[in-house]
Amino acid sequence: xxxxxxxxxxWDQEQALAFYTEKLGFIKKVDLPLGEDRxxxxxxxEEQDGVQVLLEPAxxxxxxxxxxxxxxxDAGIPYTQFxxxxxxxxxxxxxxxxxxxSVPPTEMGTVNIxxxxxxxxxxxxxxxxR
Amino acid sequence: MTFYLREVQKIRHIVYxxxxxxxxxxxxxxxxxGNLDGxxxxxxxxxxSYISKFHLLRLFKQxxxxxxxxxxTDRRIERSKICLRRGMGIAQTCYAVGFESPNSFSxxxxxxxxxxxxxxxxxxxxxxxxxxxxxxxxxxxxx
Numbered sequence: 001x002x003x004x005x006x007x008x009x010x011w012d013q014e015q016a017l018a019f020y021t022e023k024l025g026f027i028k029k030v031d032l033p034l035g036e037d038r039x040x041x042x043x044x045x046e047e048q049d050g051v052q053v054l055l056e057p058a059x060x061x062x063x064x065x066x067x068x069x070x071x072x073x074d075a076g077i078p079y080t081q082f083x084x085x086x087x088x089x090x091x092x093x094x095x096x097x098x099x100x101x102s103v104p105p106t107e108m109g110t111v112n113i114x115x116x117x118x119x120x121x122x123x124x125x126x127x128x129x130r
Numbered sequence: 131m132t133f134y135l136r137e138v139q140k141i142r143h144i145v146y147x148x149x150x151x152x153x154x155x156x157x158x159x160x161x162x163x164g165n166l167d168g169x170x171x172x173x174x175x176x177x178x179s180y181i182s183k184f185h186l187l188r189l190f191k192q193x194x195x196x197x198x199x200x201x202x203t204d205r206r207i208e209r210s211k212i213c214l215r216r217g218m219g220i221a222q223t224c225y226a227v228g229f230e231s232p233n234s235f236s237x238x239x240x241x242x243x244x245x246x247x248x249x250x251x252x253x254x255x256x257x258x259x260x261x262x263x264x265x266x267x268x269x270x271x272x273x
Contacts, residue, residue, distance in 0.1 A: 002244070049253070076132025108138060109146035110156060110193050115134070123134075130156050 005041060007054040008079060009069050010120035013040050016055040019119050023097050024082075026053065044082075059121055069121045076102050078115055078125035087112040087128040154179050155193040158186060162202050166209060167228045170202065202228075207242050210235070215254050220247045 010016035017040060020026045026042035029052050037060075041052035058065040072079060084090045087105045091114050095101065102123060103115035112128045146152055158179045162170065175198055176183035190198050206227040213223040224235040240246045245253065 074132075076134035078134070102132065103135060103138075106138070108142055109152060110159075113138075129159070 003051060005052045005054050006080065007056045007058075008118075008120075008122060008124075009058040009065055010055045010118075010122070011057075011059055012120060013038055013055050013057055016040075016118070016120040017042070020053070020055065023094065023099055055120075073121060073123055076115065076123060079122040081113075081125035081127050084126050084128055087114045087126050090114070090126055151189055152193065154181055154186070155189050158190055158198065159194065159201065162198060163205065165228075166202070166205055167226055169228070172198065203238070203242075207239060210239065210247070211243075211250065214247055214251045217251075220251075223247065 008016075017028065020042045021028060025045055027045050027048060028040075029043045029048070030039060030041045032039040037057045040055045042055065043052050044050055059069050060066075069079070091101065091105050094116060100117045101114055102117065103113065103125075105112055105114045107130070110130050112130060114126045115123050116126070118124050158175055158181075161175060161178050172183045172187065176186050179186055181189070187197060190196075190201070194201060196204070206229065210223050210227045210229075213226055214220075218226065220236065221232045224230075224232045229235040229238070236247055239250070243250060
């Protein structure tokens with residue numbers, strides 16, 4: 001058994017693709033039409049053979065998913081997290097691109113963290129090991 | 131303040147209240163990162179951290195969830211992937227990331243990644259072509 005895909009629920013796949021590629025710097029990996037939606041994944045530019053992030057349109061079709069996602073977002077809880085070399089540098093870069101952060105770079109024991117809004121319904125946490 | 135931020139502050143207070151211990155383990159981790167290609171052992175790490183080796187072992191596991199050896203191996207494998215992607219040979223990669231024998235490196239690499247270093251290299255070059263400067267150098271990766 002291998003971990004190849006993790007999914008992130010998004011309101012709008014096209015908007016999510018733009019955010020995850022143009023702002024975060026991911027690369028589109030798989031894009032398959034599935035009826036009115038797509039099997040759409042992106043990967044890290046530095047690890048293109050790594051885990052794929054599936055931008056899945058669950059909140060669009062499944063009400064409980066929408067409610068769960070909204071509750072997490074309102075509580076400020078990250079849906080998932082991505083590792084970075086420097087949280088401060090990524091924070092500066094993303095703020096420069098207009099990304100909104102709910103948690104600025106913050107020391108949390110053995111890691112630094114920051115949390116931003118992915119504009120598709122999720123808080124995403126950046127993590128740097130100290 | 132959000133629910134999440136309150137939880138972060140609470141956990142920070144409970145788990146990371148001892149600044150001295152925190153600085154010691156962070157220092158130890160940075161020492162490991164800075165010497166991935168060297169011959170590091172617990173005695174050396176302990177001397178560098180000014181903590182007895184058994185106390186350091188316990189603290190490192192407590193704060194990072196891994197032993198220093200497990201952490202070091204993970205980092206070396208991670209860096210070896212960068213070296214292989216950049217076209218370095220198996221033996222050269224092995225020594226560049228601090229392993230002592232290409233055979234044991236290959237065995238360990240396969241057990242961690244599911245493929246041998248040779249197969250990994252082939253897959254990289256068949257799947258994509260990435261300019262060398264677009265990745266962190268395996269040599270300059272020290273933090």
